[in-house]
Amino acid sequence: MLDIKLIRSNPDLVRSALAKRGDDPAKVDRLMALDGEFRQLQQQLDNLRQERNDRSKQIGAIKTERAMGDVVALQEVVAEIAKQIKALEQQVSTIESERKNPRTGLLFQIPNIPDESVPLGLAESANVEIRRWGTLPSNGFIWLPHEEIGANLGILDMNRAAKLAGTRFVVLKGIGARLERALGNFMLDLHVANGYTEVLPPAIANEETLTANGNLPKFQDQLFKLEGLPYYLIPTAEVPLTNLYREEILEADKLPLYLTAYTPCFRSEAGAAGKDTKGMIRVHQFGKVELVKIVHPDNSFAELEAMVEDAERVLQALELPYRVMLLATGDLGFNSAKTYDLEVWFPSQGKYREISSCSNCTDFQARRGQTRFRENSTLRFPHTLNGSGVAIGRTLAAILENGQRADGTIKLPAALWPYLGGLREIRKE
């Protein structure tokens, strides 16, 4: 959520931010009209309430001091004012919900303002490659897709997963299941060693939490909701982690906060029909280690660079070739002012695929969740950052694909050996 005062004082800035994203700049004008109306009615309402309060006090004074005065007449006057107040309150609350209600309000439909350093462009081709790491595996080899490798080795079973739950689920078995667990432990250990605090949050979140994070109301169709209950399965640990200090005032010396969590993530993948239908690239449930930072506003962009490096460390240790992309304005998420994606190499597809997305949401989420910190006795919103560190399902798939050898065995990166009881390769059991 943007600051309404910023929109009032600098509507052009917000209009151009919307245009850069391919969003509708007229939203600003609709909001400003509504805001003007709101303020005018609020003023009227406040005046009426003042009058009511004054006269009610008068009545109280007359009664307690047994002073002279026509109490009955006054009561009638105030009763009339009270009626007007009620009517006006109705109007104000209608407008307020169009303006600022978390579920329906216009203010909540305006995305974050892209940072100056974000490349302009609506097409995916406008994204800028920042750097590459690792050498791509050679050609002259038929690189199998991970789902075939997994099936051959007997460690990945899509068919039985479909029986148990449906399409877009996986069952991992034997070393496959163990590998998932090893990856989670490895990533958490790495991030904890780098200063992050490990958190184990609920995998279910309520409406307030998802609204503060920006998933509701706009992206409700991407979530799994528990039937008849105001609960949702989390789509990422970003949701609970950025909400950990919601509606709290932190002391400035508590910042920065570095948090990491390994949770299951649940996504309905509505609208993704036909995309990545095979394998574990796009599934309804996957494990992910998430990184979240809550930082002082002055440092957030430097903190973003550091966070990207923290995610890169995972891929480097796992010896997976990747590239870092800076997303253009049109590709930015709703909350984000600047986002880097990490894309890992999938030899069977001959392309890089997203495995991590690291964003600086500036004060956008903090304002929405009323997370604040106190600095020299004034209250400020911290900046929140989130990044995958990294998605485990896709990592597992990438390890299977990139580690393929001619004899059908899979090479495991040395960083994982200690997590797999010394196992150095996967072979058919």
Added chain:
RNA sequence: GGAGAGGUGGCCGAGCGGCUUAAGGCAACGGUUUGCUAAACCGUCGUAGGGGCUCUACCUCUACCGGGGGUUCAAAUCCCCCCCUCUCCGCCA
């Protein structure tokens, strides 16, 4: 799930229809005192949204005592619904 007790500012805690502008304390901040620290004393000290203006100041209004609704001229205070915490009981990985 059942019974009971409770939820008040950063924290503790009083208030239970009008004298609350939420007492008092702690913490914090500023000052006096002091060789320094501490103590003592004085002062400041919630959040949000408006309006005014000589516009980082200052003045002023409104709202907020877990959330929502209601009663009343007037609600932290009375009534209803919901949420959360604690204690006991039941069930349970």
